[in-house]
Amino acid sequence: MAPENTEAETPDDAREEVAELVKRISASRDAYYGRDAEMVDDATYDSWMQRLEELERLHPELQSQDSPTLTVGAASGTLFDPVTHAERMLSLDNVFSREEFAAWGARVERDAGHPLAYLCEVKIDGLALSLRYENGRLVTAATRGDGRVGEDVTENVRRIPSIPQRLHGDDIPSLFEVRGEVFFTVDDFTALNARQEELGDRLFANPRNAASGSLRQKSEGKNPRQREAMDARLARLRLTVHGIGAWENPPAATQSGLYELLGTWGLPTSAYYRVVDSVSDADDFIRYYGEHRHEVEHEIDGIVIKVDDLALHDELGATSRAPRWAIAYKYPPEQVNTRLLDVVVSVGRTGRATPFAVMEPALVAGSVVRQATLHNQGVVKAKGVLIGDMVVLRKAGDVIPEVLGPVVELRDGSERAFVMPSACPDCGSLLAPAKEGDIDLRCPNTRSCPAQVRGRVEHIGSRGGLDIEGLGEVSAAALTQPLRPESPPLATEAGLFDLTPEQLFPIDVIVRDPETGLARLTESGEPDTRSPFRRQRKRTDPPAGTGGTFDGDADWVLSKAAVELLANIEKAKAAELWRFLVALNIRHVGPVAGRALAQWFGSIAAIRSASREDLAAVEGVGGIIADAVLDWFEVDWHRDIVENWTSAGAQLATPGHPGPGAAATVGGVLEGVTVVATGTLDGYTRDGAQEAIITAGGKAASSVSKKTDFVAAGPGAGSKLSKAEDLGVRVIDAAQFHLLVTEGPSALD
The missing domain is CATH 1.10.287.610 (Helix hairpin bin)
Known part of the structure; x- marks a missing residue:
């Protein structure tokens, strides 16, 4: 919620x-x-x-x-090679009621100036994929990623029989991209999970997870049985093409005409679509599949409605994340009743104490649900739920749903009220509001509360932080909250870069259910424990001391995962400065502000010694972030983190940086030039455009003024474009912007 x-x-x-x-x-x-x-x-x-x-x-x-309102998807990971889409892969805006859909239809018809025909199709709940064909042959297949760069999954896609490797037909272009959805049918998903259970492997939560998990995996390192199972899953995957990417002058006037053409070449298009002549007829299509959604061979989560006329697609344009000529109508979530077994409290990275509902497993919209957030004690009270209640659970096809309220009529008197704990369940500190009037309670022990340290360590390893492979939720918990030894390797994140095999080797942790967070029990009723960083020695292992693994016990050696984690942490010492700024968990400092600070100051030391005025003057920073940075450095244990990381060899400065401000004013083809980037610029994310300007030595401004030299404008530019025209500032498109940042202003003459 x-x-x-x-x-x-x-x-x-x-x-x-x-x-x-x-x-x-x-x-x-x-x-x-x-x-x-x-x-x-x-x-x-x-x-x-x-x-x-x-x-x-x-x-x-x-x-x-x-x-998130300006971006698509998420950055690609490190498991697969990156692929840059020839044309951005957008998402879709959503509507949730007939009234909202009618308003969207009225808006596009107003902008078009006349009534329109619409292509309506069911919205497949699968994994978005982009296929690039050259001279009729499939050359790359990539996931959406952040819309500009996805993951290269070509090797696995070539093993999916329903995706043609070569197209056949007339007038196939030399290069084009098609977009579609990869999915399992409901029957194939059921059979897949039955096979998983038979083999003792984990069950997939729903068809979308199964499709994504099957496609986004590597065959390297798998044993023959695992490779066979992987091939079997890939063989069951299906594809439906629902759009195009890069394609110069497609030989069709309508989206439906393109579907027919793609079908003749061998590409699978939807069997559940219809072209209608009005918004009212599109509404009938929505109503029909709302009543018959379970009759479709695959899971659907709504209906996609598109303007059929391709020429209007360019005319209507797009925002930074979605086209204006298409919309997704999302169906209301489904509901079930289930038993509320308990309410447990979890403390997060910022110290916020959040109650979670733990329920009897319930199958909703194709997946099993056990847990839902209740946000805070005020929400629990407002919903009127008691532990032991039969509750109404609402869900729309995903894992964590909403508890709507109790079924009061089914109470038998054994139910009991939830009482918010007064102390942090992880460190025992008294919970309190951050300020007067707050409903949320927080743990004030920010330095050493194991839950908060765990959250910060996990954040450090995330893609937005230092992107350390292997430093995720499980390893972060093991390093900060182990069962044994009693003193965790990381009392704070300050010791991250000093970790040794000797510290990892003895760690034991309690095995917890990944959804409820509750400890798993053995047959004797004791908590189940395991050793995440060590494994039993095999007869084929090299003698102790010769294989590079820590021999802390005659029968055990350091696991491969532990060795790789230490290597990845060592590698992260050379990460870009902006990543370290994000990893420090400074409030409001994300990738954009981190990049701006890193590019301007060049080192943590320079940022630490800067005044508020100096910090706030940096483009993309401002007073709020400046105050947050200064406040962060006021805390002694925060400064200890920087000093410990520096002593351990972390590179908290950009090599060769000439000093504060120099990166933005010295050298580069845009030295002394101010540029505003607005709207959607093909080939660049919003952050990427800003970074390109700064890297070229220019000033990336956020507002247009008489001092602005260029405004790079794409679809969705809005008021900045209007102001540039009013002031007579030169406006350039995406292609000219690329020339500007690579060759300088003279390239535009």
Whole structure:
């Protein structure tokens, strides 16, 4: 669910709510696109996005350059090679009611100037894929990624029989991209999970997870049985093509005409689409599949409606993340009843104590649900749920749903009220609001609360931080909250770069259910434990001391995962400076602000010694972030982190950087030139455009003024484009922008 506030009372309230929403959405995206895990259901995620969009409309100054409302998907991971899409791979905006859909239809017809024909098709709940064909042959297949760069999954796609490796027919272009969805049918998914259970392997939560998990895996290192199972899963995957990417002058006037053409070449298109002549007829299509959604061979989560006329696609344009000529109608989530077994409290990276509902497993929309967030004690009270209640659970196809409330009529008197603990369940510190009037309770022990340290360590290893392979949720917990030894290797993140095999070797942890967080028990009723960083010695292992593994016990050696983790941590010492700034967990400092600070100052030392005025003057920083940076360095144990990392060899400065301010003013083809990038610029994300300007020695401004030299404008440019035209500032397109940042202003003459 979105935060309970329907309207932020003050700018500070709005700022905190925006920060919380961005954190939740980003974490959910990272899990969904990067780990094939679903942290929240579609309805909850959509409500977060709706609330964030509302807050950013009310408070435009709170919309950061990397806001989820301006971006698509998530950055690609390190498992697969990156692939740059020839044309950006956008997402879709959503509507959730007939009224919203009718308003969208009225808007596009108003912009087009006449009534339109619409192509309606079911929205497949699968994995988005882009296929690039050259001279009729498949050359690359890539996931969406962040819309500009995806993951190269060509090797696995070549093993999917339903995807043609070579097209046949007339007038096939020399190069074009098609976009589609990879999925399992409901029957194939059922058979797949039955086979998984038979083999003793983990079950997939839903068809989308199964499709993504099957496609985004490597065959290297798998034994013959695992490779056979992988091939069997890939063989069951299907593809439906639903759009195009890069394609110069496609030989069709309509989207439906393209479907027919692609079908003649051997590409599978939807069997569930119809072209209609009005918004009213499209609404009938939506209504029909809302009543017959379970009759479709695959899972669907809505209907996609597109303007059929291709010429209007360019005319109507796109925002930074979605086309204006298409919309997704999302069906209401499904509901079931299940038993609320307990309410447990979890403390996160920022110290916030969050209650979670633990329920009897319930099958909802194709996946088993056991847990849902209750946000805070105020929400628990407002919903009126008691532990032991039969509760109404709402879900829209994902893992973490919403508890709507109790079925009061089924109470038998054994239910009991949830009592919010007064102490942190991880360190025992008294919970308290961060400030007067806050509903949320927080653990004040920011330095050494194991839960907060665990969250910060996990953040350090994330893609947005130092991107350390192997430093995820499990390893972060093992390093900060082990069962044995009693003193964890990381009391704070300060010791991360000093970790040794001797510290990792003795660690034992309690095995916990990944969804509920509760300890798993052995047959004797004792907590189940394991050793994440050591393994039993094999007869084929080299003698102790010769194989590079720590021999702390005659029967055990350091695991491969532990060796690789230490190597990856060592490698991270040379990460870019902006990543270290993000990894330090400074409030408000994300990738955009981190890059700006790193490029301007060149070192942590220079940032630490800078005044508020110097920090705030950096483009993309401002007073709020400047205050957050200064406040962070005021804390002694924060300074200890920097000093320990530096002593351990972490590179907290950009090699060769000439000093504060020099990177933006000395050298480069844009020295002394101010550029504003706005709208969608093909080949560049919003952050990428800013970085390109700064790297070229220019000033990347956020607003247009008489001092602006160029405005690079793409679709969705809005008021900045209008102001540039009013002031007579030169406006350039994406191709000219590329010339500008690579060759300088003279290339545009």
